[in-house]
Amino acid sequence: MNKKYIEDNKIAIIQRAFSEFLLLPSLIILFFLFLSYFTYSIDQVKIGWLQPVRLLLKNHFFSNSEATSSLLGAIVSGTISVTTLTTTLLLVIVQQSASSMTTQVFDQFLRRKTNQFYLGFFVGLALYSMITLATVNPPFNPVIGGTVAFSLTGVALYLLVLLMYTTIDQMRPSEIINAIHNRVLNARSRQLDMVAYTTIIKPDNNQKGKEVVTAKGGYLTYINTKKLAEFIAEHCRGSYIYFTKPIGTYVAHNEPIAEIVAPDETHIFLLAKEIIKQTTISVKRDLDQDPSYGIVQIETIAWTSTSTAKSNPSPGTFCVHTLHNILSCWSEDEPVEKDTLCGSIYYCDDTIDQLMRSFENLAVVSSESMQHQIFEAILDTFSKMLDRVPDQWQPKIERVILIMLSVMGDHVLTTALDNSLNTLAAQLRYLGEKETAEAVDIATQQLRNSVGKLNSRSTRV
Incomplete structure (x- = not known):
């Protein structure tokens, strides 16, 4: 069994590598291999209507096989060197971003189609140039192949600029979180x-x-x-x-x-x-089929940035806003239209429960690090969503609110926090949830009593 399990894992790793990253680069490299064969065939056949163009290129750029060989050799060595240096630099950038945004950065970087295209293009160009270089043999002079290699090198140099920009842009917290957000909705x-x-x-x-x-x-x-x-x-x-x-x-x-x-x-x-x-x-959760995994990723980013490990409220606040938007989108979904065959399979969908647990966890970590901005953002989310979510979700939100009150004593009652609590209590009373509204009012008043007095987090309430 253990041997079969190891073999299955190896197959799964290979499949995951191609599904996450390697498929598009491999296809692009295969395209360049085909292109090298195609241009070689054209240089060999010497098609009549291409002869004027071929003679023009030969007279001005590729006068003999030695010149073509030198140019292709420079393209091969330059492409390999630039690709190696650029890849190393990009990995450093990704690593630095991952150190502050957790390893979820790697997953998003690998899955970006643009990143896959860039790598496949550079490797494919180097391979194409090497193959074309290998065909240079006096008196054969691959004019068309050399022209294609030279033109694509110009394209590759511009793509380097795009690669640097897109990589840095992808490492912004808002871009990483938004990419996860979109995949959560699709999943x-x-x-x-x-x-x-x-x-x-x-x-x-x-x-x-x-x-x-x-x-x-x-x-x-x-x-x-x-x-x-x-x-x-x-x-x-x-x-x-x-x-x-x-x-x-x-x-x-x-x-x-x-x-x-x-x-x-x-x-x-x-x-x-x-x-x-x-x-x-x-061996790994699949964000394309599992929206809860995306919610956990957003929560992890918020937890890392909000906790005392980083104490940076900005990414954490954006994560809460993203979870708010996810809750809003799901609240407007039409009820699932059940198929006529649905009665034979029982399945408990816990995705909404996971979303609520994420709000709970972020409220706890905001208390641990005294980041009241995160706490306010969660309260504002519930104030705005209580009357919009389906009726069966409201008790789940109320439960999270009561849990939040139990950790609220670590925060200072800032003006924004006071306003958020008052707005939430008013919304709860409007919806007829008087017990929960009263609990919010009592907790707010207890925290308000600490204002104007010298306190620490252990003596505030």
Whole structure:
């Protein structure tokens, strides 16, 4: 088992490398290989309508094979040197940014298509020039190949300028966080397509199900609920699947991910095999399928910048605003239109719970580092969103508010914090949540009593 597990991990690492970064550079390098063959063929055939152009280039730039060889040699050595130095510098920039913004920077840098294109272009150009250089052999003079190499070198030099700008631009906290934000929204759309084939209502029976366990450890990154629902409808009518782990959960080897309730053993055997086939376990969470992972990434960036490790409220505040926008976007989503086959698969979607936990955690870290700006931003988020979120989400927000009150004593009651608390209490009263509003009023008054007195965080309340 251990040997098979190691082999599976190696395959997964290779697949992840291509899905995250290597696919586009590899395709571009293959294009340059094809281009080298194409230009070599043109130089060999000497097409009639190209002859005037070829003679013009030969007379002014590529007079003989020695001149072409020297030019191509300079292009190859220069391209390799510049690419090496630039890549080293960029890695230093990324490393410096990661030291302040956590390792989430690496993930965003690798997944940017522009970064993949730049690397593939530089490596492909160097490889193209080397191949063309290898074909130079008097009396053969690759005029067309040399011209293409020379022209693309000019393009590459300009791309170096773009590469420097785009890399520095990508390292800005706002760009990193916004990139995660966009991927979270896209991942949620895909996740809702998966949820459409599931139900949150368990049948009211106490029948014990047959557990389905994983063959390897990792994160549950994908469940093809559509295929499972169709399989049950076609082969196992009357059977049910209960997924006990939401997307993004870590499961160890031989741990259960689902339970099967079926009328006979044949259905159980068939469904267990199909569940393993239609679920994906990976060594790393997948942001393209798991919006909760993106929320955790934003929370981690905010935690690192807000805590006493960095004490920088600006990125943390922007993270809270980003989570605010995510909550706002999801609040306006139409209810999931369930498929007719949804009743056979139970799945508990905990994405909103994860979003609320992130607000909780950031409130705690703002208290630890006495960053009242973060605390205010969270209060403002709830004040604006309480009357906009679906009714079933309001108790979750109220619970977070009550938890925040328990750590609020570490903050100084600034004017902005006082206004945020008063606005929140007024909004709660307007919505009829009098108990929570009263709790906010009492906590605010206790903190207000500390104003005008000499206090430390341990004696303020």
